[in-house]
Amino acid sequence: xxxxILKNGQSPGDILMLTAALRDLHRCHPGEFxxxxxxxxxxxxxxxxxxxxxxxxxxxVEHFDCHYPLIHxxxxxxxxxxxxxxxxxxxxxxxxxxxxxxxxxxxxxxxxKSAPSPVAKLSGNEHPYWxxxxxxxxxxxxxxxxxxxxxxxxxxxxxxxxxxxxxxRGHYHPQLHGVVDQxxxxxxxxxxxxxxxxxxxxxxxxxxxxLAAAVPMPEGCGAQRACVVVAGGRESPHWEAYPWHQxxxxxxxxxxxxxxxxxxxxxxxxxxxxxKDKAPHLCTDVIGGxxxxxxMITPEDVVQRIRGYFKGGAWPVPGLAQRxxxxxxxxxxxxxxxx
Numbered sequence: 001x002x003x004x005i006l007k008n009g010q011s012p013g014d015i016l017m018l019t020a021a022l023r024d025l026h027r028c029h030p031g032e033f034x035x036x037x038x039x040x041x042x043x044x045x046x047x048x049x050x051x052x053x054x055x056x057x058x059x060x061v062e063h064f065d066c067h068y069p070l071i072h073x074x075x076x077x078x079x080x081x082x083x084x085x086x087x088x089x090x091x092x093x094x095x096x097x098x099x100x101x102x103x104x105x106x107x108x109x110x111x112x113k114s115a116p117s118p119v120a121k122l123s124g125n126e127h128p129y130w131x132x133x134x135x136x137x138x139x140x141x142x143x144x145x146x147x148x149x150x151x152x153x154x155x156x157x158x159x160x161x162x163x164x165x166x167x168x169r170g171h172y173h174p175q176l177h178g179v180v181d182q183x184x185x186x187x188x189x190x191x192x193x194x195x196x197x198x199x200x201x202x203x204x205x206x207x208x209x210x211l212a213a214a215v216p217m218p219e220g221c222g223a224q225r226a227c228v229v230v231a232g233g234r235e236s237p238h239w240e241a242y243p244w245h246q247x248x249x250x251x252x253x254x255x256x257x258x259x260x261x262x263x264x265x266x267x268x269x270x271x272x273x274x275x276k277d278k279a280p281h282l283c284t285d286v287i288g289g290x291x292x293x294x295x296m297i298t299p300e301d302v303v304q305r306i307r308g309y310f311k312g313g314a315w316p317v318p319g320l321a322q323r324x325x326x327x328x329x330x331x332x333x334x335x336x337x338x339x
Contacts, residue, residue, distance in 0.1 A: 001031070001033065003033070005036045006064055008065070008067075009040060010040075012044065015040070017084060017104060019045070019105040019106065020085075020086075020101070021085035021089060022035060022051075022105065023101075024097050024100050025086075025097050028097045041188060043187070047107040047108065050105075067085075068081075068084025070083060074235075080238065082104070086098070107216075112196070113196070115193070117196070118194045119164060120197075128162065129162045129180070129197075130161050130162070130163050131194060132163040132164065132165050132176070132179060133173070133202070133206060133208050135147060135172040135174060138272070139266075140265050140276075141172075144204065144290075145230045146289070147176065149298075149302075150176060150202075153299050156299065156300075160307070162180065163178075163180070164180040164182055165179040192211065192215055195211050195215040196215050196216070200228070200315070201228070203227075212245075213242045227244075228245070228302060228305045229246065230302060231248055233261060233262055233293030234261050235249075235263070236251055236260045246306075246308065246309075251293075256283075256285055262283075265281040266282055266283065268282070268283075
């Protein structure tokens with residue numbers, strides 16, 4: 001039996017893709033490997049049955065740095081982000097890994113599954129809710145949609161959806177009104193539990209869209225978790241999107257992303273010394289402070305996609321009394337926020 005320690009020092013979204021590669025390494029090569037990992041996100045590996053504690057100084061262990069060069073061929077190759085690490089491991093280690101599920105591999109303990117959702121802990125009752133991300137990291141501002149447009153979506157769905165706003169402290173996440181404010185209050189394992197109980201997610205192209213697909217649904221819930229992604233034209237949809245997500249993009253509509261995502265980083269320079277301020281990384285078509293591909297997406301477009309899950313019957317619309325109770329318990333009024 002071969003013994004491997006898989007390493008990757010990238011962001012949580014990348015590590016989440018590695019969880020799928022590890023799952024399918026064992027499914028496609030059963031009994032051939034003992035595996036451990038070294039990544040910055042141990043909470044993504046909690047309760048993972050495919051991990052065996054291995055020592056770094058064990059001479060029988062092979063250390064392997066994991067990459068996904070497939071991304072550089074994403075404009076002309078029909079692979080998904082999930083295929084990146086398996087493709088690399090197959091080439092370097094002579095394996096035959098194939099992705100068996102269209103999602104990352106997140107595991108919850110029985111205690112986590114049975115515990116009240118973080119929203120229930122706030123209100124004392126379980127309420128249907130959606131998670132919303134209305135900002136992002138400063139290194140990739142081209143992914144941002146204006147927070148005022150997210151606010152318009154929240155306002156339009158005021159009587160239909162309770163939104164829980166999340167965002168990592170230190171990143172750009174302006175406060176929305178009429179939402180449950182959990183910005184800076186959800187360490188990674190708490191965020192996973194929050195996603196577990198969520199009916200849906202609204203976000204740009206970011207870690208949370210991948211987490212929405214990877215976190216298992218509560219027991220007895222047959223539907224897939226809804227997710228609406230405000231994507232624009234940076235990434236090709238076949239590389240990022242999941243089949244049951246609403247991935248709102250404009251790839252193919254503009255010269256700058258006519259045959260695939262542009263993969264640029266910023267809308268305008270930030271003057272922070274980052275190399276992403278240089279011309280090859282800047283959007284070439286900015287309108288009203290947004291990349292044109294993002295400006296073309298309206299709040300009405302997003303509202304329609306969210307309502308589509310209800311109209312189509314994938315998710316029931318909460319009853320009026322239930323929604324009123326949720327708002328009473330969870331959502332501060334604008335007056336409370338201002339005060």
